[in-house]
Amino acid sequence: MKEKKFETTAIRTQIERSQFLEHSNPIYLTSSFVFEDAEDMRASFAEEKDRNIYSRYANPNSSEFINKVCQMEGAEDGFAFASGMAAVFSTFAALLNSGDHILSARSIFGSTHSLFTNFFPRWNIDHSYFKFDELDQVEKLITPRTKLIYAESPTNPGVDILDLEVLGDIAKKHNLIFVIDNCFATPYLQRPIQFGADLVIHSGTKLMDGQGRVMAGITVGKKEFIDRIYQFSRITGPALSPFNAWVLSKSLETLAVRVDRHCSNALQLAEFLEGHEKVNWVKYPFLKSHPNHELAKKQMKAGGCVVAFEVKGGLKAGRKFFDAIELLSLSANLGDSRSIITHPASTTHSKLSSEERLETGITDGMVRISVGLEHIDDIISDIDQALG
Numbered sequence: 001m002k003e004k005k006f007e008t009t010a011i012r013t014q015i016e017r018s019q020f021l022e023h024s025n026p027i028y029l030t031s032s033f034v035f036e037d038a039e040d041m042r043a044s045f046a047e048e049k050d051r052n053i054y055s056r057y058a059n060p061n062s063s064e065f066i067n068k069v070c071q072m073e074g075a076e077d078g079f080a081f082a083s084g085m086a087a088v089f090s091t092f093a094a095l096l097n098s099g100d101h102i103l104s105a106r107s108i109f110g111s112t113h114s115l116f117t118n119f120f121p122r123w124n125i126d127h128s129y130f131k132f133d134e135l136d137q138v139e140k141l142i143t144p145r146t147k148l149i150y151a152e153s154p155t156n157p158g159v160d161i162l163d164l165e166v167l168g169d170i171a172k173k174h175n176l177i178f179v180i181d182n183c184f185a186t187p188y189l190q191r192p193i194q195f196g197a198d199l200v201i202h203s204g205t206k207l208m209d210g211q212g213r214v215m216a217g218i219t220v221g222k223k224e225f226i227d228r229i230y231q232f233s234r235i236t237g238p239a240l241s242p243f244n245a246w247v248l249s250k251s252l253e254t255l256a257v258r259v260d261r262h263c264s265n266a267l268q269l270a271e272f273l274e275g276h277e278k279v280n281w282v283k284y285p286f287l288k289s290h291p292n293h294e295l296a297k298k299q300m301k302a303g304g305c306v307v308a309f310e311v312k313g314g315l316k317a318g319r320k321f322f323d324a325i326e327l328l329s330l331s332a333n334l335g336d337s338r339s340i341i342t343h344p345a346s347t348t349h350s351k352l353s354s355e356e357r358l359e360t361g362i363t364d365g366m367v368r369i370s371v372g373l374e375h376i377d378d379i380i381s382d383i384d385q386a387l388g
């Protein structure tokens, strides 16, 4: 049969029906699975058979979720985790040895930055950072110990765009593992494997669930790397719960329609803010004024759900603006059906110094909005009245 489109795959990828011939998949809340006989048990444990043994290793619901994401990303295989950070940590821990060096973009998720700076040095794994707009410097940072290139695009919270193809070419030339955290774009908007990524990581907590209910993470990509991640993870136990996997697999059925609306709402909000007298600047990848608009259009289908802007009048005006918000949620999450407004300098990135924040593109008055699925008129009207 002809290869199916994204939406169809998202809906029609299912695990086998049970004897009850259910239309919608059940939840397999079981920690373990039974064997036919002694030989079946021996062969299963020897990994001669591909079958469920114990839900720390694999479970039908997590397999369905993994299978969907693999097809969406064009990946060979994957492993699902209890959170995005479990995916990030386990991926690095499975692939790196003491003495290895990570080459990473500077603008990365706060907890990933903490992992690099506060924990990996304990195991003698160090890192260097490159800036999103200085990819010509990346090769100079490669050492004989460098094993891996890591980046996110669009970045959080500055929504800057990194050229994935350039990074992919560097990784290939130097035989480095190329890993992309694709959480902000989702596989619907951007497929990093097309640009040379070996592995793609997601926090399922964000747009994949999209309704702010469950925590999850996933890593998909080349089988040789996923095998190592699987061997590490089946022992260390970061597995996704079957219930959360079931929720996520359902959520993915609507990913395309949700993300389409997130993006059209976000673009309309960005256009509104661009002309606003109380706003210094606004950044959104699909605004023509975005410094990397052309690159964004090349590697993404649309701009995503996050809009960044700066309220005129610095920190004080920013606080007044937040206190005047009525509809939007003041929260640190993103990718929810509810629009969320965040002040990165005092929340998600408060552990960084002012200089470190500026390096990652965060000014003190900067506001990040994760544009939700409410009617755009209501989103704009709340922000407009708060700015006033």
Ligand SMILES: *Cc1c(COP(=O)(O)O)cnc(C)c1O
Pocket (backbone or CB within 6 Å): 083, 084, 085, 086, 088, 109, 152, 156, 181, 183, 184, 203, 204, 205, 206, 215, 216, 217
């Ligand atoms: C949220 C997030 C993570 C971590 O995911 P959790 O599910 O919160 O553990 C990693 N990377 C990015 C880009 C994120 O936004």
